[in-house]
Amino acid sequence: MTALRIIAFGYAAALFIAASLNYLPIPGIIDENGNAFGVFALDLFDDSLHVASGLWALAAGLISHRASKIFLTWFGALYLADGAMGLVTGSGYLDFGIFVYGWYEYPSFLIKLAANVPHLFLGGFALFSAFMFDRK
Template identity: 65%
Template sequence: MTTLRIIAFGYFVALMIAASLNYIPGLTDEDGLAFGIFALDIFDDALHVASALWALAAGLISHRASRIFLLLFGALYLGDGVFGLFTGYGYLDLGIFTNPSAGMSFTLVRVLANLPHLALGGFALFAGLKLDRA
């Protein structure tokens, strides 16, 4: 079992937890915001489950599949997080198509709302590029 395969399995777990946030009592407030910061809808849940299954499949298949997952997933999620800082919405959940741009903002709430995608995407890219040891 290689480091990248283990990391892919870790992404499976993390993404399944993200997909379940709306369904755990007490994690969302009366406005439907997870941790009082961001709203997750069915598109977000579907994205997280699909990404989790991709991570699981990559981890089960091979080191090479895990590296490809980490590189592609990392680029997509990191880009989505950066895009979220600039527009208020991401492209992976189709938010940019259903909402007008909220403009660029680096407020604490906007940064925290995009931090999961920035962190997950950034680490995945780092792992795929720098931790590639078969």
């Protein structure tokens, strides 16, 4: 088992957890306004994206080191770009937010940053992992 396959399995777990946030009765996760952690709302588009990405990560981890590298590279690029777009426009493209909601104004830049940090971190770490933890 290579490091990239283990990381792909970690992404699968994280993405499945993200997809389940709206459905787990854990106090403090979803507030009275339906926002996760009081920052962003997760809808059916988000949940579908997270489940599909989690299945992709799981399949890559099960298949091979090469499949895991491909997953981490593409997933990383897509999610990092989505997070960057979210910082600029307030909406991402992976969950169709830019098409459904258009440009979205958050109450403050800190809230906008907090809403996009998950995709920036997941995408950035995936790309970093794909190249830094690849066996030579």
